[in-house]
Amino acid sequence: xxxxxxxxxxxxxxxxxxxxxxxxxxxxxxxxxxxxxxxxxxxxxxxxxxxxxxxxxxxxxxxxxxxxxxxxxxxxxxxxxxxxxxxxxxxxxxxxxxxxxxxxxxxxxxxxxxxxxxxxxxxxxxxxxxxxxxxxxxxxxxxxxxxxxxxxxxxxxxxxxxxxxxxxxxxxxxxxxxxxxxxxxxxxxxxxxxxxxxxxxxxxxxxxxxxxxxxxxxxxxxxxxxxxxxxxxxxxxxxxxxxxxxxxxxxxxxxxxxxxxxxxxxxxxxxxxxxxxxxxxxxxxxxxxxxxxxxxxxxxxxxxxxxxxxxxxxxxxxxxxxxxxxxxxxxxxxxxxxxxxxxxxxxxxxxxxxxxxxxxxxxxxxxxxxxxxxxxxxxxxxxxxxxxxxxx
Amino acid sequence: xxxxxxxxxxxxxxxxxxxxxxxxxxxxxxxxxxxxxxxxxxxxxxxxxxxxxxxxxxxxxxxxxxxxxxxxxxxxxxxxxxxxxxxxxxxxxx
Numbered sequence: 001x002x003x004x005x006x007x008x009x010x011x012x013x014x015x016x017x018x019x020x021x022x023x024x025x026x027x028x029x030x031x032x033x034x035x036x037x038x039x040x041x042x043x044x045x046x047x048x049x050x051x052x053x054x055x056x057x058x059x060x061x062x063x064x065x066x067x068x069x070x071x072x073x074x075x076x077x078x079x080x081x082x083x084x085x086x087x088x089x090x091x092x093x094x095x096x097x098x099x100x101x102x103x104x105x106x107x108x109x110x111x112x113x114x115x116x117x118x119x120x121x122x123x124x125x126x127x128x129x130x131x132x133x134x135x136x137x138x139x140x141x142x143x144x145x146x147x148x149x150x151x152x153x154x155x156x157x158x159x160x161x162x163x164x165x166x167x168x169x170x171x172x173x174x175x176x177x178x179x180x181x182x183x184x185x186x187x188x189x190x191x192x193x194x195x196x197x198x199x200x201x202x203x204x205x206x207x208x209x210x211x212x213x214x215x216x217x218x219x220x221x222x223x224x225x226x227x228x229x230x231x232x233x234x235x236x237x238x239x240x241x242x243x244x245x246x247x248x249x250x251x252x253x254x255x256x257x258x259x260x261x262x263x264x265x266x267x268x269x270x271x272x273x274x275x276x277x278x279x280x281x282x283x284x285x286x287x288x289x290x291x292x293x294x295x296x297x298x299x300x301x302x303x304x305x306x307x308x309x310x311x312x313x314x315x316x317x318x319x320x321x322x323x324x325x326x327x328x329x330x331x332x333x334x335x336x337x338x339x340x341x342x343x344x345x346x347x348x349x350x351x352x353x354x355x356x357x358x359x360x361x362x363x364x365x366x367x368x369x370x371x372x373x374x375x376x377x378x379x380x381x382x383x384x385x386x387x388x389x390x391x392x
Numbered sequence: 393x394x395x396x397x398x399x400x401x402x403x404x405x406x407x408x409x410x411x412x413x414x415x416x417x418x419x420x421x422x423x424x425x426x427x428x429x430x431x432x433x434x435x436x437x438x439x440x441x442x443x444x445x446x447x448x449x450x451x452x453x454x455x456x457x458x459x460x461x462x463x464x465x466x467x468x469x470x471x472x473x474x475x476x477x478x479x480x481x482x483x484x485x486x
Contacts, residue, residue, distance in 0.1 A: 201467045202440070366405050379445050380455065381484055387407035 001227060004104045005144035006087070006123060008131040011100030012042040015076050016069060018130055027063060031056050032071045041071045074280065074290055084230060086126035093229040103141050105227050120156045138163065140223030146174060163221040168194040175218055181208055185215070193219040236263050239326030245284045247321050252281070253310060255325055260302045260309075263329055273298030274305055276331035279313070283320035291316055298333040353390070366390075412482035417472060425460055425472060425481070436462045440469060453477065459486060 008014065012030050017023050029050065032041040038056040047066065050059050059066065076099055084096045093105030106119065113119035120135055127133045136147025138159035146167070151157040159166055170193050172185045184207070190196050196204070196219035204212035217223065238259040246252070256279065267273065275298045280290040293312050299305035356368050366389035375383045416429040427435050440461040447455045456476040463469055471486045 200438075200463065202463045202469050206469075369407060371409060380447060381410045381486055382408050382412060385409040387409055389405050 002106050002137065002139055003141050003144040003227065004091075004106045004119070004123065005136045005138075005141070005148040006102040006104065006127065007134045007136075007145070007148040008083075008100040008102070008127065009134065010042055010045055011080065011131065012071060012076050013044065014131050015072075015079050018079070018128070019075075023067075023069075027066045028069055029056070029059055029063075029066045030069050030071050032073070072288055074288065083127055083131075087123065088230070090122050090126060093227055095228050096230065101145075103144065103227055105229070106137070116156070116158055140221075141225050141227065142176065142218050142223040143167075143221060145176075146170060149174070164197070167197070167219065167221055168192070172196060172219075175215060177211055177215060181211055181215070184208070236266065236329040237326065238262060239324065241324050242322065245321040245323045247318065249313065252313065252318075252322060252325060253306070256309060256313075256327060257302060257306055259327055260305055263327075264302055264305075267329075267332060272332045272334060273300040274329055274331070275299075275333040276329075277305070277309070278328045278330055279309060280326050280328075281318060281322045282324040283318065284323045287319040289316075289319055292330070294331075297336050300335060356390070360389075410485055412473070412484040415472060415481050415483045417474075417481035423474075425462060425474075428462070428464065428470065428472065428483075435465045437465050438463045445473075461486070 013023075013028065016028070016030065026044070027047055028044050029040050029047070030042040031038045033039075040050060040052060040054045040056060040059050042052065043050040043059070043066075047059075047063055049062055056068070080096060080099055084094050084102065087102065087104060088094045091104045091106060091109060095103045097103065104123070109119060113122055116137060120137075123135065124133060132153065134148045134151045134153075135156035136144045136149070136151050136159070137156065138144040138147045143159050143163050147157040147159045172190055172193060172195070173182055174193075175182065175185075185191075185196070188207070190199070196215060199216065201213055201216040204216045206212070208215060240255060240259065242251070242255065263274075274295060276292065276294045278290060278292045280288065282288055291312050293309055295305070295308060299308065360366050360368075368390040369387040370390045371385050372388045373384070374386055376385070378384050417425045418427040418429070418433070420426045424439070425436050427433050440463055442458065442460045445455065445457045445459065454477070457473040458476060459471060459473040461469060461471050470483060472481060472483050474481050
């Protein structure tokens, strides 16, 4: 499948610059809290040596005077989704894997866009120029990603025909595999894709398991990873600005309840309930709070939904006095059918074994076996275990 | 309810696990495996490892096997062994 990859380097930083133009040219690191740790999500391109997911202490040790900004991930995703929406007008097959990485299926678009220049400029129109989109076209996602990575600023790169020559000297760090496997590849002296391509797949499999096969295939320019286009979901969004800033939980819950009631009027007509909902608040100092609430079974009315939402809101306190409040219903569903237990009786296991014994007596030979150890230490493989009748 | 007739139901009903499966192997003049016949003839591109097992020497038919972990042309790794007393080849997971 022919894929067009759009890479938006330093996407979170570009979003911040779009919102606050004064950040342009300043040394900035965007941080994200993960548990008790603060990690680098993105940074100004001139800060060489910084890496994504690096602990913030390590980044500060390298550059003491950088400005730290706390990541506003929902905002980044909102901007990213807008870009994906715009790209979907050009091709129906658009996949947004991570912030800034987009894959587009372009098979069959030749009848609309006569050549690659027209196709690429149509795609570029959908992405604001601030994001410095890099575009690559190739067969398969990995090759398209590498092409985009090596494309000229403002231009694009097409990989056609024999991709192996292009892949040859690229570092193995570009492979979409775990960091542990990358380190292991370097430990084995396999620093470039050509080093890996020369290995036998069996040896890589022996060292890396199933990932070894993937490593070998990607290094040889073979990539069957399917494209997972975005699914269109109906979302219901409601938000309100409170008359006065508040810390009162009751007031927040009451406002949410009234918004939910409105949503249930629309959902109720279709016999649908809520399976997941995102609740967000913004405090008067623009601190953002967001929680995603999932329901094991779709909540079919306001009361059921509120009892679960209340638990969440009570357990995760607001960062400050709330000024704005909103909700987004991200998943809807119908009530689940209930499957009755096949083994409703107590001691079901014994009953089942008894039934099997009856059946075995009828057919005259055992039907159910279990593996038993005989000589698990034996050097002779067939002496280690046997299958013995379960009902013996 | 089926009557229990008192018949012994389970004699000789144990089943082996990982029993060796006879295969046809083409040998080189020195006795090393060069190709394996499964559905079609598949060349053996390399021998990944080999080891010998001699056991049960006190029995009438002692056990003597030469195991080879081989890589087929398709890239698959297979373990085969040659029964040295019977001079026959088998495939078995190890």
